[in-house]
Structure formats: C-alpha cells, structure tokens
Amino acid sequence: MATPIDRRTFLTALGLGGAAVVVSCAGDDESAPGTTTGGAATTVDDAVTTPTAGLVSDPFAWGVSSGDPTDRSVILWTRLVAATDTVVPLKWEVATDEQFSKVVGQGLVDADPAWGHSIHLDATDLAPATEYFFRFSVDEFVSPTGRTKTTPSDDDTLESLTIVFASCQNYAHGFYTAHDAIAADRPDAVFFLGDFIYESKGNPESFRPFDAPETVTLEQYRDRYSLYLSDPSLQASRAAAPWIVTWDDHEVENNMAGAISENAGEDPAEFLIRRAAAYQAYYEHQPVRLDAPEGADWAIHRTVRFGDLAEFFVLDGRQYRDDQPCDDTILSSRTDCANFAEDRTMLGAEQEAWLTDGLTGAQTTWKVLAQQTVMAGLVIGDLVLNVDQWDGYPAARDRLLGTIAEGGIDNVVVLTGDIHSAGAATLYTGPAEARVPVAAEFVGTSITSNSLVDRFPGGADAVAAVEFEGVRYLNVKDHGYCRCTITPQRWMTEFVVIDTKVEQATPRVDATATVVAGAPEVAVTLA
Ligand SMILES: [Fe+2]
Structure with a gap:
C-alpha cells in the first residue's frame, strides 16, 4: 500500500x-x-x-x-x-x-x-x-x-526527531512500568512492532493472572484487548503521542505463518476464520489509517514520513510469509534440516516489490524498516537459534539486503521486536569472504513478556556469550523499550530498561547505540 x-x-x-x-x-x-x-x-x-x-x-x-x-x-x-x-x-x-x-x-x-x-x-x-x-x-x-x-511536510527540513519503539507486552508477565516511562518521554511518535496482546489462555500461576480461554472468536479477542487496555499505564502511553503500529504473531496466534497455524494439521480454511476475527479486533483497537478489514486478508503495510529526515516502512512479516522451515524447531541444524535451503518469502512478493520500490525511490536521509523479527544472523556454528526470525528465510533476507547494497541505498535502519531481547547490530551481505555492511539493526526488548533469562537461565548465559556476526550489543534479560533521537548527522538509540515486577519503577539507559549517516557500522556505549 x-x-x-x-x-x-x-x-x-x-x-x-x-x-x-x-x-x-x-x-x-x-x-x-x-x-x-x-x-x-x-x-x-x-x-x-x-x-x-x-x-x-x-x-x-x-x-x-x-x-x-x-x-x-x-x-x-x-x-x-x-x-x-x-x-x-x-x-x-x-x-x-x-x-x-x-x-x-x-x-x-x-x-x-x-x-x-x-x-x-x-x-x-x-x-x-x-x-x-x-x-x-x-x-x-x-x-x-x-x-x-502531525508530521512535517515532505519538503520540510527536520533537524531532530524523537521516536520510541516497543513490542511484546504480555499482560500476565509484568506491570507496564515501561509504558509509564514512554508516556513521560512524550516522543514525536511511538512505533509498536507487534505482540500487543497475547492470545494464550489465562494462567493462575502467572504474575498478573486472569481467567480467560485462548482467544479464537471476535468476542474473545475483544475481551483480551479490553483486559490489556484496562491498564492505566498502557492508556497513558497510548494517549501521549501518535502511535504507528504493526502486528506480529500473537495478535492472532503464536508463530503463525500466513494461513498456517502452529497447530500441526489445522485446516488453513479454519485458521483463516480465526485470523479474520483477530484482524477485526486489531482494527477496532488500534488508531490506524487503514480501510477496515473485510475478512482474513488485510493489507496493513504502509509508510509514514517525517519531512526530509526519515521515512518509515511499516511492514507485515506475518500475513504473507511461508511456513517456517525445520518444523519451526529452536536450534535447527542448517545442514540436517531438509527444507532449510528452500526459497521462502517473509513479506510476500507484492509487499517485497513495494518495499524495493519504496527504498529505491526514498527521498529522506534515513530509510527505516519498522518490522517484527530479527534480521541479524543468530547462528551458532551450524545451528540456527530461531527459524521464526529472518534466519529461517535466508533467501528473502539476501534479496532485501542485496537490494540495499546493489542500489547503493544509504542510511537504512531496521527496527525489530518479537524476540524479548535487546540488541544492536551491523547487517552484512555478500559471500563469506567479502562481507559488506549495508544497514543497522536495533532490536527492542519486550515491554513485559518473559525473556530468555526468565525461561532458560542457563541457556541465556550461553547465548549472551556467543559472538554473532555484526552484533555489538545483546541484552537477554531486561525489559523495556528503545528511544531514538534522529538527526541528519546520526541515529542514536537508547536502550531503556526498567523493573516490571513492581508497579512503579525508575527507567535507566543500559546502552546507547549510534550510527553516523553515511556509514552503517553500529557503535555501542554501555552505561
Ligand atoms: Fe512477543
């Protein structure tokens, strides 16, 4: 669109x-x-x-x-x-x-x-x-x-823009202290990159328990949004600045891919009925400049531009993607998994062509992809950490990064949610012997959703110790959000972390990552 x-x-x-x-x-x-x-x-x-x-x-x-x-x-x-x-x-x-x-x-x-x-x-x-x-x-x-x-007009010179991006706010996992901090920031805009709700059933053992079934029907999705929006901190954040939103999987179902449910054997036709209900509920609860959905197909990718400084391409990495390879298994072997090498799309052909055209013709200093899953390679030897990320779609990633490299498109920044960890990386493309840096990626941690360290304390330490290509900062334990200050000369991302287990907490900046215009290498300063 x-x-x-x-x-x-x-x-x-x-x-x-x-x-x-x-x-x-x-x-x-x-x-x-x-x-x-x-x-x-x-x-x-x-x-x-x-x-x-x-x-x-x-x-x-x-x-x-x-x-x-x-x-x-x-x-x-x-x-x-x-x-x-x-x-x-x-x-x-x-x-x-x-x-x-x-x-x-x-x-x-x-x-x-x-x-x-x-x-x-x-x-x-x-x-x-x-x-x-x-x-x-x-x-x-x-x-x-x-x-x-409002935004500046396209031809206006903009000297500075402050945005926040965030994702993954499982109500059951913590308080929305990060939203209090976002509300206090009063940025020019908030980008929410998905997992606004979680569809799973209530669990009496969780930190903020509630009693409800897994969401399937329109009424159940509406009820889940109502629960989340009853939180005053989330209300304050949503009222503090214009929000620019996209979705990830949990607005419908964990690790969904196009018309394919995570439940093996589920009829895609049945799943699309559920997806239509989820999409209607999404529309009803988000301040989007979009035609209302009519059924299970709803194009939400779009652009938002801030003068001559930045154009944001808001992407949908869920609706058009092929199914994950390797049965969507954590730590899949690239060589042992039969279908890993197959060409798979993440964005679908139409959105991919739209993005290519948009990036190629962009008139702003910064070209920004506001999207869901991690683009940097999270690979340990032969093992792919999570094939639900772009790592599971290597051909599509190569096409996108190749477009940026071959087109000489400068100052591309990728904003990412989903993985409940914070990170900053330089993205490279090309053969192993001639890798070239093409873009910067900033990954925001979750507002509340359990992080690696919450689920696998030992595994989190192991992951944090790995040196992934291009990754300059990795925080697998904290919750929070990212605050970006963008000027014609540089992009600065502050990784804000905050305690989500108390109702009132003081945010702190854990690290600051900077990209200078004209050079995609990310530099990080730890607090
Ligand atoms: Fe999430």
Whole structure:
C-alpha cells in the first residue's frame, strides 16, 4: 500500500479546493466501514453540542489514542465501553492547548456497534509538525485527553526527531512500568512492532493472572484487548503521542505463518476464520489509517514520513510469509534440516516489490524498516537459534539486503521486536569472504513478556556469550523499550530498561547505540 494521498493534493486533483468537502485520507475516496472522517468543515464558531445517548456509566474506560499522522491529519481513536447494540453519537474536539481553550476542530461522530463502538476519526486540516490535544464526550462523560502531533511536510527540513519503539507486552508477565516511562518521554511518535496482546489462555500461576480461554472468536479477542487496555499505564502511553503500529504473531496466534497455524494439521480454511476475527479486533483497537478489514486478508503495510529526515516502512512479516522451515524447531541444524535451503518469502512478493520500490525511490536521509523479527544472523556454528526470525528465510533476507547494497541505498535502519531481547547490530551481505555492511539493526526488548533469562537461565548465559556476526550489543534479560533521537548527522538509540515486577519503577539507559549517516557500522556505549 502506497503512502496515503494527501487530502489537499487529492482535492486539488479533483478541482475541489474548498474545505467544505470532507474526504477520506485512507487512500481512496470512500470511507471504510467503521472509519469516519472529520475536520475543518466544522469550525470553532459552529459550536457543537455534546450529544445525549442515555449512557449510565463512563464509556471511556479504555482510554484514547491517535495514530498514523500525516502533515495535515491524524487518526483519533477510542472504543466505547457501551452495553448497547445501537449507534452512539460522540462529540470530538481538537485543540492546540491541553485546556481546550484554543479548539481548532470539532464535530460529531458515530460509534458503530458493528465495529465494537470503535472510532477512527480522521482529523484533517491540521498544521504540519504541530502538537495537538483531543478528547471525546457524550452525555456527562468526557474522555481522557490525548496528545498527538502531525508530521512535517515532505519538503520540510527536520533537524531532530524523537521516536520510541516497543513490542511484546504480555499482560500476565509484568506491570507496564515501561509504558509509564514512554508516556513521560512524550516522543514525536511511538512505533509498536507487534505482540500487543497475547492470545494464550489465562494462567493462575502467572504474575498478573486472569481467567480467560485462548482467544479464537471476535468476542474473545475483544475481551483480551479490553483486559490489556484496562491498564492505566498502557492508556497513558497510548494517549501521549501518535502511535504507528504493526502486528506480529500473537495478535492472532503464536508463530503463525500466513494461513498456517502452529497447530500441526489445522485446516488453513479454519485458521483463516480465526485470523479474520483477530484482524477485526486489531482494527477496532488500534488508531490506524487503514480501510477496515473485510475478512482474513488485510493489507496493513504502509509508510509514514517525517519531512526530509526519515521515512518509515511499516511492514507485515506475518500475513504473507511461508511456513517456517525445520518444523519451526529452536536450534535447527542448517545442514540436517531438509527444507532449510528452500526459497521462502517473509513479506510476500507484492509487499517485497513495494518495499524495493519504496527504498529505491526514498527521498529522506534515513530509510527505516519498522518490522517484527530479527534480521541479524543468530547462528551458532551450524545451528540456527530461531527459524521464526529472518534466519529461517535466508533467501528473502539476501534479496532485501542485496537490494540495499546493489542500489547503493544509504542510511537504512531496521527496527525489530518479537524476540524479548535487546540488541544492536551491523547487517552484512555478500559471500563469506567479502562481507559488506549495508544497514543497522536495533532490536527492542519486550515491554513485559518473559525473556530468555526468565525461561532458560542457563541457556541465556550461553547465548549472551556467543559472538554473532555484526552484533555489538545483546541484552537477554531486561525489559523495556528503545528511544531514538534522529538527526541528519546520526541515529542514536537508547536502550531503556526498567523493573516490571513492581508497579512503579525508575527507567535507566543500559546502552546507547549510534550510527553516523553515511556509514552503517553500529557503535555501542554501555552505561
Ligand atoms: Fe512477543
């Protein structure tokens, strides 16, 4: 999916310059089901009255969020806790101050029960690179206030950008102390790289136990998101900055690959019914600038650009991938596994071609892949640590890194989640005797999900002692997130770690990794 067309460009192309026409920014001229647009058609002078719906309790208990900003618009999200099967009208407001004394946009929007009473309101006609605040209201209830920010325009010079990236927040495994820290950071944007929920059934022995079956149906997925979003720290983080999200496996099922379940023998047709339910629940709970899903196929790869400084390619490494080789076995032998050498796709042909075109034509200093699984080689002799990562898809990785090398594409940065460990690596390509560095990879550890050291203390020590090619930093024990400060001259990633077993904790920077523009070698300073 290409970058959504700018609303102003779209209107100009149609010969409609005025602000009275409201169109979707979702890439075509029709609002997707469950998606609503709004913007400058309503001005401050046209005061909007808060609608009445007869609700008897606060419907905003899951908070608010925003996402997928452009230079002129941002998606505003909420989902109502509403025990009704009717449409609920809401008032929305956007202001340039936290007290809402300078409202720049307001209007009415309907929460549709067909989409779980979720709202994806496209607030348009905003100014570039500007901070805004937003809220919703109905009856006597007013939502929490969200903070968001538009991007600079494509041609604008941007001297500095601060982003956070994070992943893997198993509710059962710890407190969301990392989200308190992200909220306090107030970055320009938060990238969430997947495993927003975990589908597995509740376990009374876990750190934060809950009682629920493994998620399979739409209602079960909705309930799981509701559990996660009941956490005030996660709500604070989601309200502190625009979020740009992709998914990994656990939004559907552990180690899924395309239409293939991890459960051997499960009928792909059955699995796709589950995937459709999971995708609808994902849409209902994320502030995405996307057409709503219609069934089990839903293209979510897209780009977000920050002026002349950075373009982010948000990838989907789950929906189109071939099945893992070697029966998806940890520590598989590259030579003994019958199908390891076969060509397998990670992104699917269409997304791979889209990415190649995008990287080749990118106009920004930094070209960033916001994606799921580790690209650096985690190989011990002949043994591949985890074939669910790019290591299980070597032909696809060679094609991608080869495209970057042969195209002379500079300043490529890969952001990664999934593996519950933190790391920084220089990515190499080419034959063993002539390896060339082509990109930098930063791997964020989990927000809470158990790390290697939680599960295999001895094994974690062994892994930490291995020297993997290009890996300059590896932390297999801590939880946290990554904070990146990006300038035209350098990319700096701070690995923030935090105690997740207490409700309030102080974050600290465990290491700082830096890449200088023009040279993909990663340098690391330990704290
Ligand atoms: Fe995970």
